Amino acid sequence: MSAQDKRLTAALDLVRRMPPVRIEQTLEELVDLVPDLTDELLNTIDQPLQAAKDAQGNTYLNCDYNRDGDSYRSPWTNTYDPPIEDGVMPPPHLRTLEVAANDLFNSYREMYYEGGASSVYFWEPDNGTGFAACVLFKKTVEAAKKGLTAGFWDAIHVVEMRPVDKETAHYKLTSTIMLSLDTDHSTKSTKGDASLKLSGSMTRQAEEKYAGAKDEDHLKNVGRMLEEMENRMRDSLQTVYFGRTKTTVNKMYRMGGASTDKMKAELAQALQKELGK
Amino acid sequence: MGDESELTDAQKLTLAKNFILQSPPAQQLKVVEDVRALVGTSVLTQQHELSMLKMLNTKEFAAVSLPSGEKILLTPHGELPDGTFLDPSSKQVVSVDHVKLACVNVQPMDAALLKTVEAAAQLRDPIDAAMRAHVEEVLPTGAVTTYGSSSASGMEIICCVAVLNSELANYCAGRWWGEWKLSCSKGGNVGQLTGTIKCNVHFFEEGNVQLTDGGTFHAELPLTGDVGEAFAKKIALFEIEFLTKLEEIYATLSEQVIQSLRRRLPITRTKFDWEKHTVAKLAMDLQTQAGLR
Numbered sequence: 001m002s003a004q005d006k007r008l009t010a011a012l013d014l015v016r017r018m019p020p021v022r023i024e025q026t027l028e029e030l031v032d033l034v035p036d037l038t039d040e041l042l043n044t045i046d047q048p049l050q051a052a053k054d055a056q057g058n059t060y061l062n063c064d065y066n067r068d069g070d071s072y073r074s075p076w077t078n079t080y081d082p083p084i085e086d087g088v089m090p091p092p093h094l095r096t097l098e099v100a101a102n103d104l105f106n107s108y109r110e111m112y113y114e115g116g117a118s119s120v121y122f123w124e125p126d127n128g129t130g131f132a133a134c135v136l137f138k139k140t141v142e143a144a145k146k147g148l149t150a151g152f153w154d155a156i157h158v159v160e161m162r163p164v165d166k167e168t169a170h171y172k173l174t175s176t177i178m179l180s181l182d183t184d185h186s187t188k189s190t191k192g193d194a195s196l197k198l199s200g201s202m203t204r205q206a207e208e209k210y211a212g213a214k215d216e217d218h219l220k221n222v223g224r225m226l227e228e229m230e231n232r233m234r235d236s237l238q239t240v241y242f243g244r245t246k247t248t249v250n251k252m253y254r255m256g257g258a259s260t261d262k263m264k265a266e267l268a269q270a271l272q273k274e275l276g277k
Numbered sequence: 278m279g280d281e282s283e284l285t286d287a288q289k290l291t292l293a294k295n296f297i298l299q300s301p302p303a304q305q306l307k308v309v310e311d312v313r314a315l316v317g318t319s320v321l322t323q324q325h326e327l328s329m330l331k332m333l334n335t336k337e338f339a340a341v342s343l344p345s346g347e348k349i350l351l352t353p354h355g356e357l358p359d360g361t362f363l364d365p366s367s368k369q370v371v372s373v374d375h376v377k378l379a380c381v382n383v384q385p386m387d388a389a390l391l392k393t394v395e396a397a398a399q400l401r402d403p404i405d406a407a408m409r410a411h412v413e414e415v416l417p418t419g420a421v422t423t424y425g426s427s428s429a430s431g432m433e434i435i436c437c438v439a440v441l442n443s444e445l446a447n448y449c450a451g452r453w454w455g456e457w458k459l460s461c462s463k464g465g466n467v468g469q470l471t472g473t474i475k476c477n478v479h480f481f482e483e484g485n486v487q488l489t490d491g492g493t494f495h496a497e498l499p500l501t502g503d504v505g506e507a508f509a510k511k512i513a514l515f516e517i518e519f520l521t522k523l524e525e526i527y528a529t530l531s532e533q534v535i536q537s538l539r540r541r542l543p544i545t546r547t548k549f550d551w552e553k554h555t556v557a558k559l560a561m562d563l564q565t566q567a568g569l570r
Contacts, residue, residue, distance in 0.1 A: 010314035016485045017301050017308055029292045032284055033315050103558045111543035139538045146534050153538040179538070181530055187518040191471075191495040196526055200486030216559050223551040234539060236483075242531035245478040245488045246523075248451040252440045252476075255520055258417040 007034055008041075015045055020200040021180065023047060046176045046201060049138045049154045051117050054081060061119040061136040063156065075102045075119050090122045094131055097215050098122040104219060105135055108227070113139045116153075130161040130169070131218075135226060141181070149195070150182040155230060159222050161212075169212040171221060175229045176203045179237055198241055204233060289316045290325065297329045298336070301479035301487065302452035303443035305333055306376070330375040331360075338439035338454045340420040341373050341380050348420035352437045352456075355424060365394050365424055366405060397425025401434050403505030404459070408436050411509040415516065416440045416453065431462040436508070448482035457512055461500055470498045470511055474519050492519055 011030050018026045027045050031038050042064055049061045054074035060066075066073045068087045071080040075098060080087040090098055101120040109118040116139030125132040134157060141151030160172045180199035187194070206229055210221045254261055284292075293312045300308040309330070313321050333339075338350045343364070349355075349371060355363040361384075362371045368391060372382040386394065394401075405423035412421050419440030426433050439454035457472035471494065478488040494515045498507055543549065 007315055010311040014296060014308065014311045014315075016481050017304055017311075017479070018296065018299055018485075019301075019489065020485050020487055021489070029295065030315075033289060033292055035283070100555075100558045104554055107554050107558075108549050111545075111549055112540050113538070114540065114544075137539075141534065141538060146537060147529070148534065151534065151538070155539075179535075181534065183526055183530070185490060185492050185519070185522060185526065187492065187515075187522045189494050189496055189515050189518055190492045192493045194492035196488070196490045196523070198486075198488050198530070200480075200484060202484030202486070204483060216555050219555045219559070220551045223549065223555070227549055227551075230539070231541070234535075234541060238531060238535060240480055240482075240484075240486050242527050244449060244480050245451075245486070246527060248442055248444075248449055248478045248480075249453070249476060249488075249520075249523070252416060252419075252442050252451055252453040253516065253520060254415050254417060255517070257414045259414060 004037065008037055011037065011041060012044065020178075021197055023201075046156050046178065046203075048152065048178055048180075049136055049156070051138060052081065054079070059117040061117055061138055063121075063134065063136060065121045065123065065134045065158075066119070073121070075099075075121060088123075091124060094122040094124065097131065097219070098133070100215070101133065101135070101219060101222075104223065105137075108223065109137055112230070113137060113153075115139060125160060125162075127162075130163055132158070132160045133222070134158045135222075148181060148183045150180070152178070152180055154178040157226050157229070159226070161218055161222070163213075164209060167211055167213055168209055169218065169221070171208050171210065171225060173206045173208075173222075173225050173229060174203065175205075175226070175233060176201055177230075177233050177237060179241065181241075198245065200241075202233060202237060202240065204229065204236075286320050289320045292316075293321050293325075294329050294332075298333055300333060301481075302337075302441055302450040302477055303445060304450065304479070305330060327375055334373075334375055334378065337452060338437050338456075339378055340439060340441065341371065341378055343367065343369075343371065343380050343383060350420050350422040350437050350439050352422060352424075354435050354437065355422060363390075363394075363424070364422070365401065366422070368394065393426065396427040397432050397434065400432050400459075400461070400504060401425030403503065404434050404436055404508045405505075407503075407505035407509035408438065408457075408512070411513060412438050415513070418442075419453070429463070431460065431465070433461070434459045436512075449478070449480050451478040452476070455512070455516075457508075459498060459508060466500050468498045468500050468504075469495070470508070471495045472512075472515075474516065490523065 024047055030041055051059050052062055053059055054077045056077055058076040060074045062072045071082050071084045073080050105118050105120050119136045120133060122131055122133045137155040139153045141148050143150050156176045158174045162170045164170050178201040182197050185194040185196040208225060212218050212221050293316050296312050297308055309326055334351045335353050335356060338352050340348045340350055342348050349364045351362055357363060362373060364371055368386050369383045370386055371380055374381050401423055409421050412419050419438055421438050423436040436457045442451040453476045455474050459468045459470050461468040473493050475491040480486045496511055
């Protein structure tokens with residue numbers, strides 16, 4: 001491994017261990033520490049999405065893929081804010097696809113998210129064939145209504161499409177979902193500070209080959225893959241956030257008492273022995 | 278690279294310390310290794326590393342096993358000016374390897390130290406015994422260290438408990454720690470009991486998910502009768518309240534809240550119709566474009 005690779009590996013390992021609630025600061029600090037890896041770090045490390053409003057009042061989501069310098073492009077108006085000259089634009093055929101995809105995933109968002117915001121950005125992949133796109137969703141908790149202090153769900157899906165032959169295409173999907181929940185943990189006897197934060201992100205990849213040559217095939221294929229992925233990841237997040245963390249707490253603190261647990265185990269063992277006779 | 282915004286060594290060291298002090302449970306040496314790879318050993322010297330690990334171990338009540346097999350916790354209340362740690366139970370002073378979290382030497386307390394420890398023993402010892410029994414029951418792999426001090430105005434007992442759950446092969450680790458202080462003024466018959474519960478869990482398979490939970494508690498404790506028993510009972514009550522509330526919070530978050538963020542299925546209970554929507558959108562867009570021409 002080169003010295004640079006070694007540092008990138010170390011930086012990414014750190015990101016996996018530092019508190020997810022301060023991912024933005026962690027990323028900033030890493031960029032300060034290893035400025036020569038800035039591009040790699042910004043490309044690889046997902047950050048919570050920021051929402052913005054364009055001149056027509058549409059909400060859009062910002063990420064590294066709609067950024068040029070300090071300006072961000074709205075997928076609805078196709079203009080940069082703050083305005084810049086010669087900002088990076090998708091080529092016309094990808095812009096057509098981008099417009100359709102924004103409409104399409106906006107309908108998908110309505111069905112699954114019942115609110116929130118979505119944005120889709122297209123660009124030409126480095127090798128020139130096919131396309132690359134990212135599909136973003138953001139939903140914020142109505143904190144007061146749900147009794148929370150704060151909370152959000154951010155989904156970042158990056159898709160790469162590469163034609164295999166005249167009839168089939170290869171799709172690679174990398175999905176990250178960030179889920180963060182923040183709530184009060186007061187009880188009858190607490191006085192002052194009592195809070196619970198459950199936050200973090202999970203990333204998964206999928207690769208598929210489907211029949212697909214026309215734009216509408218690609219949109220359908222990407223849509224189905226993304227829906228499948230989001231549904232599976234939602235289940236995983238639920239298991240990890242509310243199952244795995246809880247199991248770990250229960251392993252440390254035995255509410256029933258260790259001697260009760262031991263007695264139960266002994267009883268079960270005795271019973272098994274009895275039945276085994 | 279190498280521009281004017283390059284950090285100074287002192288700034289790098291501050292960031293290094295930041296990272297190390299935020300290590301998730303049982304992974305501080307991995308974090309140190311990563312940080313070392315980023316800043317280099319000329320910035321993060323072995324001496325810095327040791328002092329940062331010591332800070333972290335003391336902050337999170339790391340446990341160290343004594344040659345006797347008993348465990349003590351490293352806490353700010355037991356740290357002596359020469360960097361050794363106090364064990365009021367065995368009346369010894371312990372030197373610690375902060376990297377390996379191991380005991381390197383134990384020495385009996387000197388007369389002066391022994392005298393201060395014994396001055397609070399009448400209250401410390403029964404609280405320590407009752408809390409050990411409590412911890413054995415509810416935090417069976419945990420440890421307890423109780424400190425006492427006495428002054429002209431009264432007595433102060435600080436009881437620290439901690440447990441670490443390390444399952445790094447399963448990408449999971451957790452830490453639970455509590456710090457409980459009983460302040461009694463001279464001649465008073467009610468003491469002030471305050472303290473905190475903290476609980477962190479880290480899960481890092483295909484991601485990084487962390488639970489950071491905690492609460493500060495307060496109660497008055499009568500100083501008549503079996504104070505040790507009453508102390509441990511109060512702590513047990515706080516802990517049960519805390520965990521019962523945790524169950525309630527989890528029940529709400531795992532159902533209503535997550536469903537309000539992103540539904541499991543659309544309200545129609547059927548998946549999105551990509552066929553229908555895609556054809557409709559593309560047709561519409563082509564029309565719009567045709568209209569614009």
